[in-house]
Amino acid sequence: MMDWLNNQIEVPSESFYRLALTKQQQLTKPPGSLGELEGIAIRLAAMQQTTAPTIERIWVSIFAADHGVAEENVSAFPQIVTTEMVKNFVNDGAAVNVLSRYVHAQFEVIDVGLLKPVTLKKLITDRAGDGTANFSKQAAMTEQQLKQALLAGKAAVERAIMQKTQLFIGGEMGIANTTSATAIACAITGLSVEQLTGAGTGLGSKEIQHKSQVIYNALSLHQQQLRSPLKVLQSLGGFEIAALVGAYIFAAQQGITILIDGFISTVAALLAIEINPQVQLWYFFAHQSQEKGHQLVLEYLQAKPLLSLNMRLGEGSGAVIALPLLQMACKLHNEMATFEQAKITTN
Amino acid sequence: MMDWLNNQIEVPSESFYRLALTKQQQLTKPPGSLGELEGIAIRLAAMQQTTAPTIERIWVSIFAADHGVAEENVSAFPQIVTTEMVKNFVNDGAAVNVLSRYVHAQFEVIDVGLLKPVTLKKLITDRAGDGTANFSKQAAMTEQQLKQALLAGKAAVERAIMQKTQLFIGGEMGIANTTSATAIACAITGLSVEQLTGAGTGLGSKEIQHKSQVIYNALSLHQQQLRSPLKVLQSLGGFEIAALVGAYIFAAQQGITILIDGFISTVAALLAIEINPQVQLWYFFAHQSQEKGHQLVLEYLQAKPLLSLNMRLGEGSGAVIALPLLQMACKLHNEMATFEQAKITTN
Numbered sequence: 001m002m003d004w005l006n007n008q009i010e011v012p013s014e015s016f017y018r019l020a021l022t023k024q025q026q027l028t029k030p031p032g033s034l035g036e037l038e039g040i041a042i043r044l045a046a047m048q049q050t051t052a053p054t055i056e057r058i059w060v061s062i063f064a065a066d067h068g069v070a071e072e073n074v075s076a077f078p079q080i081v082t083t084e085m086v087k088n089f090v091n092d093g094a095a096v097n098v099l100s101r102y103v104h105a106q107f108e109v110i111d112v113g114l115l116k117p118v119t120l121k122k123l124i125t126d127r128a129g130d131g132t133a134n135f136s137k138q139a140a141m142t143e144q145q146l147k148q149a150l151l152a153g154k155a156a157v158e159r160a161i162m163q164k165t166q167l168f169i170g171g172e173m174g175i176a177n178t179t180s181a182t183a184i185a186c187a188i189t190g191l192s193v194e195q196l197t198g199a200g201t202g203l204g205s206k207e208i209q210h211k212s213q214v215i216y217n218a219l220s221l222h223q224q225q226l227r228s229p230l231k232v233l234q235s236l237g238g239f240e241i242a243a244l245v246g247a248y249i250f251a252a253q254q255g256i257t258i259l260i261d262g263f264i265s266t267v268a269a270l271l272a273i274e275i276n277p278q279v280q281l282w283y284f285f286a287h288q289s290q291e292k293g294h295q296l297v298l299e300y301l302q303a304k305p306l307l308s309l310n311m312r313l314g315e316g317s318g319a320v321i322a323l324p325l326l327q328m329a330c331k332l333h334n335e336m337a338t339f340e341q342a343k344i345t346t347n
Numbered sequence: 348m349m350d351w352l353n354n355q356i357e358v359p360s361e362s363f364y365r366l367a368l369t370k371q372q373q374l375t376k377p378p379g380s381l382g383e384l385e386g387i388a389i390r391l392a393a394m395q396q397t398t399a400p401t402i403e404r405i406w407v408s409i410f411a412a413d414h415g416v417a418e419e420n421v422s423a424f425p426q427i428v429t430t431e432m433v434k435n436f437v438n439d440g441a442a443v444n445v446l447s448r449y450v451h452a453q454f455e456v457i458d459v460g461l462l463k464p465v466t467l468k469k470l471i472t473d474r475a476g477d478g479t480a481n482f483s484k485q486a487a488m489t490e491q492q493l494k495q496a497l498l499a500g501k502a503a504v505e506r507a508i509m510q511k512t513q514l515f516i517g518g519e520m521g522i523a524n525t526t527s528a529t530a531i532a533c534a535i536t537g538l539s540v541e542q543l544t545g546a547g548t549g550l551g552s553k554e555i556q557h558k559s560q561v562i563y564n565a566l567s568l569h570q571q572q573l574r575s576p577l578k579v580l581q582s583l584g585g586f587e588i589a590a591l592v593g594a595y596i597f598a599a600q601q602g603i604t605i606l607i608d609g610f611i612s613t614v615a616a617l618l619a620i621e622i623n624p625q626v627q628l629w630y631f632f633a634h635q636s637q638e639k640g641h642q643l644v645l646e647y648l649q650a651k652p653l654l655s656l657n658m659r660l661g662e663g664s665g666a667v668i669a670l671p672l673l674q675m676a677c678k679l680h681n682e683m684a685t686f687e688q689a690k691i692t693t694n
Contacts, residue, residue, distance in 0.1 A: 028435050029442055030423065030548035035637060035657030037668070076377065077692070084691045088375050093684025095376055102671075102678050201377035290382060307654065309672075310382030321384070324449075324671040325656075331449050337440025344431045345424070 001147050002230065004154070009252045009278035012046035020045035020053075026338040036306065040284070040326055041333035047257050047282065048166070052334045055167050055257075055326045058105035059160035060316055061247065062089055062096060062171040063152065065113035065239035066131030068140065069218075070176035074211045076202040082175045083114050085315075089173070090122045095313055096171055099320035103327075106163055112152045113145075113239035126152040128239045135183070136218045139225070139235045141242075146230065149239040153246030161254055167326070168251045171316020172240040172264045176200075181267040182293055183215045183236040187226045188270055189300045191293075193219065198263075198292030201312075229274035244268035249275060252282040259326070261319040262289035262312065266297050273301070286322035287311060348494050349577065351501070356599045356625035359393035367392035367400075373685040383653065387631070387673055388680035394604050394629065395513070399681045402514050402604075402673045405452035406507035407663050408594065409436055409443060409518040410499065412460035412586035413478030415487065416565075417523035421558045423549040429522045430461050432662075436520070437469045442660055443518055446667035450674075453510055459499045460492075460586035473499040475586045482530070483565045486572070486582050488589075493577065496586040500593030508601055514673070515598045518663020519587040519611050523547075528614040529640055530562045530583040534573045535617055536647045538640075540566065545610075545639030548659075576621035591615035596622060599629040606673070608666040609636035609659065613644050620648070633669035634658060 020042040025031055032038065044053035064086045070079040088094045089109040092101075100107040110124040111117065115131040128148035132140040141149070153170070160168055174180075178200035185196050197212040219226075222235040233242055245268045251258050252272075260269045260283055272279045280301070287307035288295055298305060306322045339346050367389040372378055379385065391400035411433045417426040435441045436456040439448075447454040457471040458464065462478040475495035479487040488496070500517070507515055521527075525547035532543050544559040566573075569582040580589055592615050598605050599619075607616045607630055619626045627648070634654035635642055645652060653669045686693050 027442075028432070028440060029660050033548070033658060033660040034442065034664075035659070037656060037658070080692055084689065085375070088684055088689040088691065091684065091689070093375060093689050095374075095381065095679055095683055098678050098682040099675060101682075102675055201380070306656070309384060309653070311380060311384070312382070313376050313380040317381075321672070321675055325668070328446060328449055328668055331445050332442055335445040335448075336442055337435055337438065342431065342435040342438070342440050344435065345427055 002150060005249055005275050007253050009276055010255060011278065012043065012281055013049045016049050017042060017046035019051055020333065023333065027336040028339055028342050028344055034332060037329040037332060040329035044257065044326065044330060047255065053330045055330055057164050057166045058103055058169065058323060059163065059165040060096065060100050060105045060107045060169045060171060060320065061156040062109045062173060062315055063112045063240035063243040064109060064173040066115040067174055067176035067180055067238050068132045068134035069136055069179050071134055072136055072214045074179040074214055075176045075200055077175050079115065079175045082173055083118055085173050086111065086114065086118065086123065087120060090120045094315060095317045096315045096320060099317055103320055103323045105320065110152060110156060112149055112243045126155060128152065132238055135236050136214050140237050141234055143234060146234045146242055149242035150246030153243035154250040157247050157250045157254065165256060167257045167259055168247065169259050169261065169316050169319040170244045170247050170265060171261060171314065172244060173315055174238050174240045177238050177240065177264050178291060179211055179215060180236055180238045180241060181264045183218055184232055184271065185267050185293055185297050186215065186219055187232045187236060188229065188274060189297065191296055195296060196293035229271050233271055241268050245272045248272040249279050252279040258282050259319045259322065260285045261316050262287065262314050263291040263294040264314055266294060270297060270301060284326065287318040289318060349497060352596050352622050354600050356623055357602060359390065359628055360396045363396050364389060364393035366398055367680065370680065374683040375686055375689050375691055381679060384672065384676040384679060387676035391604065391673065391677060394602065400677045402677055404511055404513045405450055405516065405670060406510065406512040407443065407447050407452045407454045407516045407518060407667065408503040409456045409520060409662060410459045410587035410590040411456060411520040413462040414521055414523035414527055414585050415479045415481035416483055416526050418481055419483055419561045421526040421561055422523045422547055424522050426462065426522045429520055430465060432520050433458065433461065433465065433470065434467060437467045441662060442664045443662045443667060446664055450667055450670045452667065457499060457503060459496055459590045473502055475499065479585055482583050483561050487584050488581055490581060493581045493589055496589035497593035500590035501597040504594050504597045504601065512603060514604045514606055515594065516606050516608065516663050516666040517591045517594050517612060518608060518661065519591060520662055521585050521587045524585050524587065524611050525638060526558055526562060527583055527585045527588060528611045530565055531579055531618065532614050532640055532644050533562065533566055534579045534583060535576065535621060536644065538643055542643060543640035576618050580618055588615050592619045595619040596626050599626040605629050606666045606669065607632045608663050609634065609661055610638040610641040611661055613641060617644060617648060631673065634665040636665060
């Protein structure tokens with residue numbers, strides 16, 4: 001039932017990669033002087049199989065779900081805030097709304113498992129359950145729920161494809177989801193709970209210690225189950241994290257560029273790599289967040305994020321903030337004069 | 348004749364700073380979770396004396412000049428490239444042209460002292476001389492030329508003000524100008540030639556050693572003259588560096604926000620601070636370049652640049668690339684819902 005996750009992911013075009021690399025050497029600048037922007041343009045050319053890559057049609061899907069583990073007091077905000085923020089998203093009031101407008105991205109919000117369903121204009125309902133179970137006591141979700149949540153991510157990308165999207169950004173909202181993501185990161189990377197557990201939306205040091213303990217106990221409880229990335233996800237995950245995993249894998253299968261946001265999204269990106277490694281060929285990592293575990297997981301992935309602005313908001317915001325860099329990289333690649341056109345001496 | 352440099356620079360409004368700080372606490376996000384973007388919006392509100400800062404009218408002035416020290420073989424490109432790139436700028440073919448179009452900035456190029464005058468449509472001519480003298484043998488410029496170059500910067504800001512510019516970006520073009528900027532940085536900061544000398548547009552390690560030696564000798568030659576920032580600039584400067592100094596100081600005197608580009612621009616920003624310290628209250632530092640000395644000069648200034656993308660192109664390009672961050676910071680500040688508006692629980 002989850003076989004689609006293993007469907008083949010193509011390698012971006014090597015021939016367009018080489019063409020773009022050559023083009024960069026011909027543009028009127030010292031070779032390499034545009035730094036990371038050169039590599040961005042080259043990779044996008046290879047992904048889009050074109051000599052003139054563009055990032056014009058951008059899609060932002062925000063997956064929202066509740067977490068049973070919130071009852072362990074692991075977040076600075078009460079659980080009801082997940083639903084309240086969903087309302088804020090559909091009313092265009094959140095950071096990611098403002099940013100999506102700025103970059104002219106198409107924007108949608110999906111309820112993949114709030115505690116209780118809400119009826120809101122513009123809210124997409126694709127629920128895997130009434131929040132996850134408290135993973136400090138039992139598996140976060142059933143296999144059926146996992147399958148459902150992964151498909152919710154796939155469905156979002158299907159909608160994006162209908163609009164000819166060139167770049168997919170996934171965001172998340174779910175009170176207590178740094179607890180879930182941290183537990184997953186520990187299970188996959190083998191890094192310690194102490195190393196990876198951070199402040200989330202704003203815990204103090206005592207509260208972080210409590211959060212660590214909850215994660216530590218949960219990892220012990222589920223130890224026997226953590227034998228595969230999908231089992232890790234089922235045991236410790238959130239529905240929104242599973243949706244991101246499904247979205248990333250399906251986007252890569254469809255040849256769509258993926259821009260990864262912060263800690264939660266990076267953990268979903270990590271799980272997706274564990275399931276289908278070639279997915280990473282379609283990733284850009286947008287930023288390094290202030291959340292403690294993010295830097296370590298990025299290092300584990302040997303990922304170099306584009307920005308480091310001490311953000312820690314999630315909801316896709318850091319990814320949208322990095323988006324203009326990709327657009328500018330494309331414009332430079334396509335619109336700069338070559339040495340020959342500009343008649344510039346290069347001896 | 349250069350008295351205007353010491354005219355007062357106002358402190359951005361403390362009351363609007365405080366209002367903006369309070370507003371940031373009310374927006375629907377965990378406090379501090381927008382990282383550096385919060386501080387950007389707050390500072391811009393204070394600079395613009397408004398509760399709703401915007402960055403809509405952007406001005407990019409590129410100052411181009413030749414350097415006598417180019418005859419010491421300190422650059423990977425021949426001196427003629429300064430003029431050739433000026434043609435590229437007026438023909439809209441350079442990186443900074445593409446980027447300025449992307450952010451809808453007004454763009455101008457000023458000849459502040461190419462080796463020979465050129466007549467080009469759209470080129471502004473405001474020359475301090477036929478290139479500087481070779482500072483490894485004599486002072487780079489006369490006092491009269493220094494005065495003239497500083498005024499060329501002031502004149503650019505005067506044009507920007509006519510267009511109600513909110514943010515000024517200065518760029519530079521001048522083969523061998525990292526040699527000049529490095530010498531200036533050594534003279535002002537006391538850091539060693541070895542620490543500060545880098546590859547410029549692409550020197551190898553042997554050539555960097557030669558460049559270091561040229562700078563070292565020049566610093567010895569002028570030692571007695573390096574008693575004030577203006578004397579340093581006159582002895583070791585380029586006309587385009589002096590123009591940037593004049594532009595930064597006059598922009599700050601006029602209450603215009605300044606976005607500093609890479610190594611050369613940062614050295615000009617350093618000189619401007621040495622001349623009129625309050626100028627720094629109007630600075631944002633756009634990026635940390637790959638040029639070796641840049642990080643050290645930024646540290647000397649205790650400046651935290653917004654981006655670090657291994658760029659090393661100059662011509663204002665890194666500053667324009669950071670510009671969307673300032674715009675997004677403003678949009679978030681102005682357009683996000685507050686907790687009260689969105690009815691979000693914050694206990």
